[in-house]
Amino acid sequence: MSEAVFSQIAMAVLLTVLIGFMGFIVWDLAKKSQAGRFGTIALFIVLGAGVIGFIVKTILVEVMGL
Template structure:
């Protein structure tokens, strides 16, 4: 296995774990602040927008072949 392949696999696995951990942090923040259903939904939408933007950027770069 070359360094490039290992780096790509490690990045995919660790980035997925980081996104999952960030989701746990948002859920914990909503729980500790007693945000309720609407507040929890708002937290996930607003704080998750950065993750969605990152995923969209990655997909667009791959599609465009840059």
């Protein structure tokens, strides 16, 4: 396995773990602050927008072939 393939696999796996951990942090924040259902949804939407933006950017770069 070449270094480039290893890096690509490691990046995908570690980014997935990081995004999952960030989701857990948001859930824990909502739980500890007693945000309720609406507050929890708002937290996930607002704080998850950065993750969604990162994913969309990655997809657009791959589609455009830059």
